[in-house]
Amino acid sequence: xxxxxxxxxxxxxxxxxxxxxxxxxxxxxxxxxxxxxxxxxxxxxxxxxxxxxxxxxxxxxxxxxxxxxxxxxxxxxxxxxxxxxxxxxxxxxxxxxxxxxxxxxxxxxxxxxxxxxxxxxxxxxxxxxxxxxxxxxxxxxxxxxxxxxxxxxxxxxxxxxxxxxxxxxxxxxxxxxxxxxxxxxxxxxxxxxxxxxxxxxxxxxxxxxxxxxxxxxxxxxxxxxxxxxxxxxxxxxxxxxxxxxxxxxxxxxxxxxxxxxxxxxxxxxxxxxxxxxxxxxxxxxxxxxxxxxxxxxxxxxxxxxxxxxxxxxxxxxxxxxxxxxxxxxxxxxxxxxxxxxxxxxxxxxxxxxxxxxxxxxxxxxxxxxxxxxxxxxxxxxxxxxxxxxxxxxxxxxxxxxxxxxxxxxxxxxxxxxxxxxxxxxxxxxxxxxxxxxxxxxxxxxxxxxxxxxxxxxxxxxxxxxxxxxxxxxxxxxxxxxxxxxxxxxxxxxxxxxxxxxxxxxxxxxxxxxxxxxxxxxxxxxxxxxxxxxxxxxxxxxxxxxxxxxxxxxxxxxxxxxxxxxxxxxxxxxxxxxxxxxxxxxxxxxxxxxxxxxxxxxxxxxxxxxxxxxxxxxxxxxxxxxxxxxxxxxxxxxxxxxxxxxxxxxxxxxxxxxxxxxxxxxxxxxxxxxxxxxxxxxxxxxxxxxxxxxxxxxxxxxxxxxxxxxxxxxxxxxxxxxxxxxxxxxxxxxxxxxxxxxxxxxxxxxxxxxxxxxxxxxxxxxxxxxxxxxxxxxxxxxxxxxxxxxxxxxxxxxxxxxxxxxxxxxxxxxxxxxxxxxxxxxxxxxxxxxxxxxxxxxxxxxxxxxxxxxxxxxxxxxxxxxxxxxxxxxxxxxxxxxxxxxxxxxxxxxxxxxxxxxxxxxxxxxxxxxxxxxxxxxxxxxxxxxxx
Ligand SMILES: Nc1ncnc2c1ncn2[C@@H]1O[C@H](COP(=O)(O)OP(=O)(O)OP(=O)(O)O)[C@@H](O)[C@H]1O
Numbered sequence: 001x002x003x004x005x006x007x008x009x010x011x012x013x014x015x016x017x018x019x020x021x022x023x024x025x026x027x028x029x030x031x032x033x034x035x036x037x038x039x040x041x042x043x044x045x046x047x048x049x050x051x052x053x054x055x056x057x058x059x060x061x062x063x064x065x066x067x068x069x070x071x072x073x074x075x076x077x078x079x080x081x082x083x084x085x086x087x088x089x090x091x092x093x094x095x096x097x098x099x100x101x102x103x104x105x106x107x108x109x110x111x112x113x114x115x116x117x118x119x120x121x122x123x124x125x126x127x128x129x130x131x132x133x134x135x136x137x138x139x140x141x142x143x144x145x146x147x148x149x150x151x152x153x154x155x156x157x158x159x160x161x162x163x164x165x166x167x168x169x170x171x172x173x174x175x176x177x178x179x180x181x182x183x184x185x186x187x188x189x190x191x192x193x194x195x196x197x198x199x200x201x202x203x204x205x206x207x208x209x210x211x212x213x214x215x216x217x218x219x220x221x222x223x224x225x226x227x228x229x230x231x232x233x234x235x236x237x238x239x240x241x242x243x244x245x246x247x248x249x250x251x252x253x254x255x256x257x258x259x260x261x262x263x264x265x266x267x268x269x270x271x272x273x274x275x276x277x278x279x280x281x282x283x284x285x286x287x288x289x290x291x292x293x294x295x296x297x298x299x300x301x302x303x304x305x306x307x308x309x310x311x312x313x314x315x316x317x318x319x320x321x322x323x324x325x326x327x328x329x330x331x332x333x334x335x336x337x338x339x340x341x342x343x344x345x346x347x348x349x350x351x352x353x354x355x356x357x358x359x360x361x362x363x364x365x366x367x368x369x370x371x372x373x374x375x376x377x378x379x380x381x382x383x384x385x386x387x388x389x390x391x392x393x394x395x396x397x398x399x400x401x402x403x404x405x406x407x408x409x410x411x412x413x414x415x416x417x418x419x420x421x422x423x424x425x426x427x428x429x430x431x432x433x434x435x436x437x438x439x440x441x442x443x444x445x446x447x448x449x450x451x452x453x454x455x456x457x458x459x460x461x462x463x464x465x466x467x468x469x470x471x472x473x474x475x476x477x478x479x480x481x482x483x484x485x486x487x488x489x490x491x492x493x494x495x496x497x498x499x500x501x502x503x504x505x506x507x508x509x510x511x512x513x514x515x516x517x518x519x520x521x522x523x524x525x526x527x528x529x530x531x532x533x534x535x536x537x538x539x540x541x542x543x544x545x546x547x548x549x550x551x552x553x554x555x556x557x558x559x560x561x562x563x564x565x566x567x568x569x570x571x572x573x574x575x576x577x578x579x580x581x582x583x584x585x586x587x588x589x590x591x592x593x594x595x596x597x598x599x600x601x602x603x604x605x606x607x608x609x610x611x612x613x614x615x616x617x618x619x620x621x622x623x624x625x626x627x628x629x630x631x632x633x634x635x636x637x638x639x640x641x642x643x644x645x646x647x648x649x650x651x652x653x654x655x656x657x658x659x660x661x662x663x664x665x666x667x668x669x670x671x672x673x674x675x676x677x678x679x680x681x682x683x684x685x686x687x688x689x690x691x692x693x694x695x696x697x698x699x700x701x702x703x704x705x706x707x708x709x710x711x712x713x714x715x716x717x718x719x720x721x722x723x724x725x726x727x728x729x730x731x732x733x734x735x736x737x738x739x740x741x742x743x744x745x746x747x748x749x750x751x752x753x754x755x756x757x758x759x760x761x762x763x764x765x766x767x768x769x770x771x772x773x774x775x776x777x778x779x780x781x782x783x784x785x786x787x788x789x790x791x792x793x794x795x796x797x798x799x800x801x802x803x804x805x806x807x808x809x810x811x812x813x814x815x816x817x818x819x820x821x822x823x824x825x826x827x828x829x830x831x832x833x834x835x836x837x838x839x840x841x842x843x844x845x846x847x848x849x850x851x852x853x854x855x856x857x858x859x860x861x862x863x864x865x866x867x868x869x870x871x872x873x874x875x876x877x878x879x880x881x882x883x884x885x886x887x888x889x890x891x892x893x894x895x896x897x898x899x900x901x902x903x904x905x906x907x908x909x910x911x912x913x914x915x916x917x918x919x920x921x922x923x924x925x926x927x928x929x930x931x
Pocket of ligand 1: 081553554555556557558559560573575607623624625626627678688689690691
């Protein structure tokens, strides 16, 4: 990561190995520097065993399929599922009783068995709460003045029993944001009607003409609003800026001439390497703004209900329509022994034990149960959480297809495929649409929404596995180029693509669109890029489609620009790397590592890679942009140059979640420092810079305790299965008594416990099995990191593993709290010596809590085997008293300590003056300075 003054990286490069450590420009720029050290051994020979196999999902599946059980007495989820197959025949028991075996039933669309899917989801939910994903997604979606936008337009050829077979129907996919635009809605309804009654290719032509007119009209106001909407400015103290100067001044002339359109990539002009870019889209001209359509009313019914009904008509009757928690009529049916059921449930869902029960334990400790012998309402809520989690997990595992349907329901279906599929598979897919109920209104986007043909009978969406049946119609859409210029959008070609391609697209659709990044489905940046691809071809996206607004920073392997996708108001950070330069400096593998890791990531505190392309020997990574600078800069702005403890806790907590996620993916980060923690516009953080990371295998393990309290704890939690965490007052919550399990009117939110000791409870919850997905076996001998952050084992060359990240995490927390790192010496050598030899000391000022110091002490243990986090990873650290009371699942919805200043996106101002990066037009080319 590029750094601000004083923040430097040291890189031991392959080409310079004979000279021992070679310091990068940043390290030499400053007398005393904090630098990343890289011995490229890892980068040179891939350490990856598990490997990146095309998708995050594959990796996660791999992780879970390789789970080992360390202790006896623990029944793996799949065994539970198998052993409880007898229960599978009880369809009414939609709850914890549903075993994974049920999931692998005939309805499962996946060829994979359902058990890994269950575990995978458990892992995913471990760090990312499903409930908060939606909230975060909407938070992260840029608020444009346009409101909604087009997700895709498709020309549909209904088949498979459709009454109007052969009639093409053009369908425009819209989002909901423009609900208020009644004119637009009616206009589009009219348009759609026209198309559905048309029978020839003139339909799409006519439609497109009309839509173009409509959009032209709409774009007028859109642009006006856009201007007023974009008045924020990037922090003047952008770390990139300072860093750039340093790097440029000291690195061996890294001014790169970027050339587009068959010109050589690097040209030296006046000793500077500059980029030359041929633009196909005129800058400053009329913006081919994304079409924005009015959104339409959301349908009340949702897929979940249907599925629920499919499983259990009784449960459906009792379904809470707010939380979708299906309540069982327990009185009406015979239940197996509560204890055994709960045991099975908990075995299936270690997350419940791990997360919720811990919280419950702490709730107990703070409640007044000792006097009243009653569990507090908040504890009941936790129990409800467990219960809902169990239900969720079981419903997910019992019906893979159902999970997908829920995803679609939650995040919106009928949307254009997400970008990651393109990244992973190198296959560009324009759009995929699930056709569903005919009766729903157009544009009810988060439901089954697309009207295919008004004359055709209602369609019911039942599965996502790509089957075409009486009840499911799945539309494949191919690119416009295949069909001439009749339509500006997409047209259907379900019959024009090969079976193989279709299968591939099926896979992409089910895995990627709804599996990998469902929460990103409404990100206007995704659709903006899709739109460009639709207009210019699948693999057409290149630098020429972006207006470079500002250089954000310059690092060891590339330069990062703030860029606007031309014709939209979508901003990105584009990292531009000159392959020639990287090859010459043996840094290609670092760039590749970074790209590979970025492609895998899907986490709120990690960057999203929207696209990547190589053009004229330039590798470009299109990422989301963080306008708030980095934590190093932010810390410098604090009084005393240290963060108050609550702020530090917030930042380190988010970083911890990011590290946890990385470790679960088999990525050891190795370069944690404030400079690499960027601040998003919403004040939350984003961990960046993965070129020094180590990829490795990870073996998720389920740790169990054979505590005798285990059964009691499970009995306690059994009550949770019959309620929900719904806040809807009408949502039925039975009151559970420990002894009888009966419910009593008027006491729905309380669980009575008799003489239960606090210590017993805590012991019980601690005894619950725990999922550990820490790459404990990873080993590397590289000399990688930043001096002040180097772990002792790296310095000693003893070989290191994931524990180095927990060491750096300790240094990081120390620095945020004290404004300096604990082992810093006058020189880098001294610093390194201090790391190994000096004991940890805490300054008297500022005053830091005992809990914070205790956590730092645990993390900064010099022997990695005794270090906090080494054995169980982030789970261990998250339980530390320093984080007590922190709601991990909702932290990304929490209010951050501070918001970045308003920033200037660099769009043209009202006078028509451009704020674009200064580029020189030379004939057809644009030249700009790369380094
Ligand atoms: N997504 C982003 N949003 C805003 N600024 C960014 C973003 N990514 C990078 N930057 C800025 O660009 C600078 C260089 O980026 P980065 O550190 O990724 O480059 P690098 O070549 O990998 O550096 P390093 O030498 O540390 O590996 C950073 O200091 C940061 O200020």
